[in-house]
Amino acid sequence: MEKILSVYWFAILLIVAGGIVAMVLIFYGKPYDVRELEANALMNQVADCISTDGEMAYPLSELETNFLENCHINFKTENAKNQFYLALNFYDFNNIGAEVAKGFYEGNPNLKGDLIASSLFANEKSFYVLNKDGEQPKEIVVKMLVIIDKNGENA
Amino acid sequence: MEKMHRIILKNRKGQIGETMTWVVATLVVIAVLGVSIVFTKTANPFSKEIYSYDKEKDFLASLSVTNFLSENTNVNYLENLDKNSELKIESLLLTMPAGTRYKGEWSLDLENSGDSETINLNLKYLLFPEFFNIKIEKSNLKLNFWAKCPTTCK
Numbered sequence: 001m002e003k004i005l006s007v008y009w010f011a012i013l014l015i016v017a018g019g020i021v022a023m024v025l026i027f028y029g030k031p032y033d034v035r036e037l038e039a040n041a042l043m044n045q046v047a048d049c050i051s052t053d054g055e056m057a058y059p060l061s062e063l064e065t066n067f068l069e070n071c072h073i074n075f076k077t078e079n080a081k082n083q084f085y086l087a088l089n090f091y092d093f094n095n096i097g098a099e100v101a102k103g104f105y106e107g108n109p110n111l112k113g114d115l116i117a118s119s120l121f122a123n124e125k126s127f128y129v130l131n132k133d134g135e136q137p138k139e140i141v142v143k144m145l146v147i148i149d150k151n152g153e154n155a
Numbered sequence: 156m157e158k159m160h161r162i163i164l165k166n167r168k169g170q171i172g173e174t175m176t177w178v179v180a181t182l183v184v185i186a187v188l189g190v191s192i193v194f195t196k197t198a199n200p201f202s203k204e205i206y207s208y209d210k211e212k213d214f215l216a217s218l219s220v221t222n223f224l225s226e227n228t229n230v231n232y233l234e235n236l237d238k239n240s241e242l243k244i245e246s247l248l249l250t251m252p253a254g255t256r257y258k259g260e261w262s263l264d265l266e267n268s269g270d271s272e273t274i275n276l277n278l279k280y281l282l283f284p285e286f287f288n289i290k291i292e293k294s295n296l297k298l299n300f301w302a303k304c305p306t307t308c309k
Contacts, residue, residue, distance in 0.1 A: 015188065
């Protein structure tokens with residue numbers, strides 16, 4: 001009888017251990033998805049770079065030139081494929097549909113095309129800034145769209 | 156013979172009882188583990204997505220409002236609050252949605268020399284709103300703006 005009980009106890013131990021291992025695997029098996037934080041950090045960096053003391057730090061017409069270098073942004077990752085897409089558009093605050101300057105993008109434009117079909121992360125935010133650049137409207141809204149791939153690392 | 160059979164059965168009652176106890180205990184252990192595994196799998200679908208809930212540290216919202224206040228005509232708008240200036244502030248609030256997954260809205264409470272006025276977008280979808288307050292003071296103006304989000308500001 002005691003022999004049977006010993007075997008039974010080992011069986012119970014295995015079941016309990018297996019259950020705990022299964023729960024841990026379910027809980028920690030997938031990586032944490034931090035792309036929202038990455039997108040926020042990127043947008044904060046861009047906003048901080050292009051807005052100084054309430055005004056645009058660069059003329060709108062010159063913003064695109066060496067944008068990533070000027071804003072100390074580096075899209076390089078361990079992947080060969082670029083994992084980031086950042087688009088900037090500029091609208092008149094008093095007429096929100098009207099673009100005041102030509103928008104531009106940095107990073108991988110293919111991500112925008114893949115957005116609907118895949119589980120890429122996208123976030124769009126905007127902020128108010130004053131533009132002292134001559135003819136263009138004084139109050140503008142800068143819209144930033146960030147798309148991050150990094151599916152393998154986060155999902 | 157009949158008597159012998161009864162004696163054997165009587166002697167085995169203890170064994171059967173004990174076995175039943177272990178069988179039930181095993182089933183209970185399996186059930187508890189099964190429920191735990193199912194709970195771990197189902198109750199945790201979004202927890203792998205890390206969001207910044209804390210809108211008090213919403214850099215873009217603070218930047219928008221401080222940029223707005225760096226223009227003197229806007230400060231005048233706030234000091235002489237009328238319908239037009241309210242519309243302008245509402246336009247500003249529209250440019251800065253709160254939250255990423257569930258878009259919320261910012262509201263702004265303006266205090267000027269003792270008078271107080273709250274400006275918001277009145278989007279009626281807030282069942283269990285979350286609030287985050289940010290305070291800014293400029294000359295006689297005190298601005299207190301906060302985010303309201305549908306259930307959560309993530």
